[in-house]
Amino acid sequence: MKKEFKLAVLPGDGIGPEIMAEAMKVLDAVEQKFQVRFERQFANVGGAAIDRDGKALPDATVEICQASDAILFGSVGGPKWDTLPAEERPERGALLPLRRIFGLFCNLRPAIVFPALTSASSLKEEVIAGGFDILVVRELTGGIYFAQPKGVEGEGGERRGFDTMAYTDAEVERITRVAFDAARKRGKKLVSIDKANVLSTSVLWREVVERVSADYPDVVLSHMYVDNAAMQLVKAPKQFDVLLCPNMFGDILSDEAAMLTGSLGMLPSASLAEGSFGMYEPAGGSAPDIAGKNIANPVAQILSAAMLLRYSCGLADAADAVEKAVENCLAAGLRTGDIYQDADGEQLVSTSAMGDAVVAELIKS
Amino acid sequence: MKKEFKLAVLPGDGIGPEIMAEAMKVLDAVEQKFQVRFERQFANVGGAAIDRDGKALPDATVEICQASDAILFGSVGGPKWDTLPAEERPERGALLPLRRIFGLFCNLRPAIVFPALTSASSLKEEVIAGGFDILVVRELTGGIYFAQPKGVEGEGGERRGFDTMAYTDAEVERITRVAFDAARKRGKKLVSIDKANVLSTSVLWREVVERVSADYPDVVLSHMYVDNAAMQLVKAPKQFDVLLCPNMFGDILSDEAAMLTGSLGMLPSASLAEGSFGMYEPAGGSAPDIAGKNIANPVAQILSAAMLLRYSCGLADAADAVEKAVENCLAAGLRTGDIYQDADGEQLVSTSAMGDAVVAELIKS
Ligand SMILES: [Mg+2]
Ligand SMILES: [Mg+2]
Structure with missing residues (x-):
């Protein structure tokens, strides 16, 4: 079985970089626990790429993706780029070309209510x-x-x-x-x-x-x-x-x-090509209003990484373990602000604390 | 303002005839209260028409509809006719031709949760x-x-x-x-x-x-x-x-x-032509399993009649009064079996008792 994977990591805009950082911690823990290696190449996309390279999907980013087994995508877009023509904006300017270039014909959208979060529905x-x-x-x-x-x-x-x-x-x-x-x-x-x-x-x-x-x-x-x-x-x-x-x-x-x-911010998604190549990203948006505050929910990005493990790397055990670690953290009452309801047993945590907790659950599992 | 209306009344199959009977009582009460007259011609449709005339929409029924200001339709279909070819069955054999013949280009589908019935959702x-x-x-x-x-x-x-x-x-x-x-x-x-x-x-x-x-x-x-x-x-x-x-x-x-x-059996619908002609019917089905037992919910048929008053007769006051009478009966706790939840203040009533109660509310309003 293949033990080394090349991943293109595209954090993007808004909360993208900070929730991606938590997914990276989780992949580090998967490397350690499952004796695999993820060689990661970071690349610009979305508004960040427009600012630096003049377009939402720079050629260098496409080349990095082409040399990879899968793309882990953060989220793109924000008010700064909303005045651009629609096809140049971060969303259409990055996602539509990526779908086309990589032949992503299949969209997987899980809709999961964790037992601990039924009250959010x-x-x-x-x-x-x-x-x-x-x-x-x-x-x-x-x-x-x-x-x-x-x-x-x-x-x-x-x-x-x-x-x-x-x-x-x-x-x-x-x-x-x-x-x-x-x-x-x-x-x-x-x-x-x-x-x-x-x-x-x-x-x-x-x-x-x-x-x-x-x-x-x-x-x-x-x-x-x-x-x-x-x-x-x-x-x-x-x-x-x-x-x-x-x-x-x-x-x-x-x-x-x-x-x-009831918790859109928790949901991952995958877009698959024929074979094992795929792009994985949170179903929600870039939430520029809460970016950089260490309060965003990293679960959708972490579960996107789990889908990547399952569908592009064939690492079902590792994917199961990550998903179970997330479920355990929620069952233990850990909540970022978006899912915090001030109920008995809940504990309000930051983006990075949630990521750390998932890693800890994963390591001890 | 017009005071006399010609209505084609097509009860159909299953619970159609018995819930239509309650709508007729309500129209009688409207005649009395609002000094209008509904000249009603009954006609066969659906399985009943197949059995008697060999097709789901007999020519005689079309002629009666053509001579009317509106159609009040019950419901059609049942297991007895399910083995016929799809286009001859009561549903398609009656409803599609009626839409075509009368140019019914507009479907009105109210989705109403009455305050007394929020628990059904x-x-x-x-x-x-x-x-x-x-x-x-x-x-x-x-x-x-x-x-x-x-x-x-x-x-x-x-x-x-x-x-x-x-x-x-x-x-x-x-x-x-x-x-x-x-x-x-x-x-x-x-x-x-x-x-x-x-x-x-x-x-x-x-x-x-x-x-x-x-x-x-x-x-x-x-x-x-x-x-x-x-x-x-x-x-x-x-x-x-x-x-x-x-x-x-x-x-x-x-x-x-x-x-x-949460209560599909309560909802009316209307299909309108240009001008004031329209066909009015419950959104639910013919429920053959409970037909003839005086337990079906007549509210959808009564509210269909209210829509007929509103859209084909221009009798908004009468329509409002019928809808208010229904709401009052529900608020008073009257429930047919489909919406009975055995809660405090609820009273289980028959099809005809519900119709009688709506009439009583309407008369006293
Ligand atoms: Mg959509
Ligand atoms: Mg439909």
């Missing part, structure tokens, strides 16, 4: 007792956001705006395999989302998913219409393990599921 | 304290469910499924006016839903909504991406008054909002 305790753990697998480079033709034709009050939703067999098959592989390693339940009663794209989608399912007899497959899924997430989120979604439906449902956890 | 009490009242205005005959071309091209493993999302200026403008008119009579807040950062259809949609808004300076307009709306509904549903949605986004968000109320 806007759902009633009885609906989420014990927490839930949903993985949304979203197709990221096809579907209605990218297919052609799209545009506005006609003039005056006689215009017609149009977009094309489309998927090919090959596009559906590769995302479906990622979802089945993930389900096989988790709760072995896959719900594929479509609208096959009205969309031809969904008819094809459902057929391919059914066909691929023959290779995964150990995973229970079902199909659900997207509108029903939007309801079922609210009514009974614990019924779900893995949700497989076309691009737009995944965009909507992953956000709904994330919000149902 | 899966959301925490503090999120929905005092209840909420959202009206989803969904475009019903355009967008990606209907635009052409759509299909599957290619063969073997090289196929491509595709659908077209499209809207014209005229289509957006007429649904936008319905939404602004409704908002003007309610909380004067309109949120238009789109995905204008990636969809050309949404760019056109947003431009038209902005243009129409000039005619409604008293209504506060804002725009929200569909994925953010899916989150905001969960996080803070009370922020919303009227949501204006393209067809598919409305399909998803209206179901999510309805489920957030």
Whole structure:
């Protein structure tokens, strides 16, 4: 088994650098505990890169990423760069090219309510007792956001705006395999989302998913219409393990599921290419208002590093250990300001104290 | 002001006939209290029509509807007809042709949590304290469910499924006016839903909504991406008054909002044509398992009748009075089985007792 990995580390803007520092501590501890090595190359991205190199994704950064096994990404953006044209801003100027250059066709969005944090959800305790753990697998480079033709034709009050939703067999098959592989390693339940009663794209989608399912007899497959899924997430989120979604439906449902956890700042995400390359980043934003104060929650960045271990390094044991260390810290009552509720047994801690506590849990596990 | 209205009454299957009977009592009381007259023609629809006339929407029923000012629809479908081809079944065989024949381009889906029923929601009490009242205005005959071309091209493993999302200026403008008119009579807040950062259809949609808004300076307009709306509904549903949605986004968000109320069986809906013609029906199903037992909840059917009074008859006072009578009955603790929680002050009542109570409240108001 491979023991050395090259990582591109892109801290970015806002709270990015300080939460990335905690993820680095955790990777140091993983090196020590699991006898592996992460050779890390730091690179500029986002607003920091605009200020220094004139664009959000400098060529040097791309080269470092190309020489790596995976990218650990912080977060980008802030009011300083909001007046730039949209395509030059940190968010679009960095993330869209990275997706394109590296062929990141698959977005993994876990929506996890840790048992210790059920009170943060806007759902009633009885609906989420014990927490839930949903993985949304979203197709990221096809579907209605990218297919052609799209545009506005006609003039005056006689215009017609149009977009094309489309998927090919090959596009559906590769995302479906990622979802089945993930389900096989988790709760072995896959719900594929479509609208096959009205969309031809969904008819094809459902057929391919059914066909691929023959290779995964150990995973229970079902199909659900997207509108029903939007309801079922609210009514009974614990019924779900893995949700497989076309691009737009995944965009909507992953956000709904994330919000149902009540702690968006806790959630990691992964964008995967074919093979093992991937980019890992917190689902939340750069939170410039609290940057540099050592109060941000580093958990999303640490859990992003755990996803990197799992999906790009094949280190499932190390990923499990990091996730368990985070869960133990939360169960012990440690809380950064965003999740502190002043309840019995809670202790308000800083960014670095939370990172240190995760490292301590990991080492002693 | 018009004093006489012709109504086509289509009770349908399952619980349809018995909840329709309660709505009829309420219309009788409205006649008495507001000096109006509803000339009612009953007609077969759904499974009942299949059994008697061989199809879900007999010509005689269409003729009765065409001679009416509005349709009050019960509910259709049941296991007896589930083996028929999809397009002949009660649901598609009746509802789709009715939409087409009468040009029902606008779907109104209220999502209301009555203050007395906040405990039915899966959301925490503090999120929905005092209840909420959202009206989803969904475009019903355009967008990606209907635009052409759509299909599957290619063969073997090289196929491509595709659908077209499209809207014209005229289509957006007429649904936008319905939404602004409704908002003007309610909380004067309109949120238009789109995905204008990636969809050309949404760019056109947003431009038209902005243009129409000039005619409604008293209504506060804002725009929200569909994925953010899916989150905001969960996080803070009370922020919303009227949501204006393209067809598919409305399909998803209206179901999510309805489920957030926790009492789907309480919700009415309306499908409107240009002018004042409309069809009104409960948002829930025909519930064949409890049909004929006098235990079904008639509130959705009664509130559908209230929407008919409001939108097709222009009888806003009568509509308000019916809605207030329902609210009073719930506040007094009356509960059919579906919403009975055995809490202090609750009284379990039958279908007909609930209808009688609404009538009594209405008469004394
Ligand atoms: Mg989204
Ligand atoms: Mg729907």
